[in-house]
Amino acid sequence: MTRAPLGDHDRPGYLAELTGVRSGKRSFYPAYVTSIERLEGVIHALDRISRTLVRTVEEQDSLLRATVRTAAEHVDAEYALFAVADSVLPEAEPRCTIIGPGGRQLSTVDPMPGYVRACLTRVLAGALDFDDPGSEPGRHLRVPVALEREVVGGLLLWAPRGREIDATDEAVLRILASQSVVALHNSSLHRRSERAQQELLAARQREVLDSERNRIARELHDSVTQSVLSAGMQIELCRADATGEAAERLGVAKDLTRGAVDQLRSVIHALSHDREHAHHGLPELLERLTSVHLPTELAVELRIGGKPVDLPAGAEHSLFRICGEALFNSAVHGHARRALIRLTYRPDQVVLAVSDDGCGEPEVLRRVLRVAGGQDLDGAHRGLANMDARARELGGTFSVRRSRIGGVKIVVGVPLDG
Incomplete structure (x- = not known):
């Protein structure tokens, strides 16, 4: 093994320039290049993961699409899906994302191989056996998705025949799947917190409205209603001394005041019991x-x-x-x-x-x-x-x-x- 001088442009590849290392064995350098390229692919995938996960609060759908697309591209998968079981994370939507050939996003009603649909159905039902290697065409990889030590879903990929998937690839995919479900969980908690805050705000508003209704009801009862009742009593006294048309008009006035009192009492009742009888x-x-x-x-x-x-x-x-x-x-x-x-x-x-x-x-x-x-x-x-x-x-x-x-x-x- 010799150290290559910098500036020597006839040596093969940029990796020699980066490391300054050569091997006298013909098999060493291709393996070394392959290893470095895989490492670069891993770093690129992790970079994409980090940029994906920062969008969890507002874009759950975008998060899942980016997650599955990153995984599919990393292993050149023909089909890839990410799904969580229907029994967990009830606020999480959508429940699954599917990527098909050419990176095309599929819906659950789009045509797809039967083995892909069967796995999707079992993941959503929480019944997929992740230890089963599967018998589907190509290289089939099942990565369980765990939350608080419980398997809640899975990331599944079908790579073409001949595409080698090593332990490094599997580690990247496990990191991707685990971080994605944690981010999805955090997003669900965020939405739940927002709803709780909205409900708390609505409760406070109702409390303020109830207090104001009660105040108005008291004012109506203690002032307006009493004044109208007093007016009715004065009308009755005048009516006792009146005759003819004047007595008739005073009778109408008394009926009007009585009706006004009835309306006031109904309003007071409604204001006082609005919360009890929503x-x-x-x-x-x-x-x-x-x-x-x-x-x-x-x-x-x-x-x-x-x-x-x-x-x-x-x-x-x-x-x-x-x-x-x-x-x-x-x-x-x-x-x-x-x-x-x-x-x-x-x-x-x-x-x-x-x-x-x-x-x-x-x-x-x-x-x-x-x-x-x-x-x-x-x-x-x-x-x-x-x-x-x-x-x-x-x-x-x-x-x-x-x-x-x-x-x-x-x-x-x-x-x-x-």
């Missing part, structure tokens, strides 16, 4: 409305038609308020004893109808709506105009009809998006 949509809101919103003299029935769908919060709130106002009018102005709420879900719209058996006249109410623009309506009609405005804000329709049970029927149609 609703899941408009049907439940209306169900609650029938039991807490109105004087006991009005019997209210709710009927739901069609398959309920989620509505925007603003639309649910507006329909809820329209229904509440319609029931209030039925009880206070229409002197109804019975009311029926129908909420119907159609393919293109949601229809809310409130019918009563009171003394209201649909034609009179329609005439009031036609001339309502910009006018100062009294309390009996201001609510009607407000219902119409809410329906129009939702891009819907509002109409007043004769009810089949004898009184007024309020109908609101709201279009569904998409």
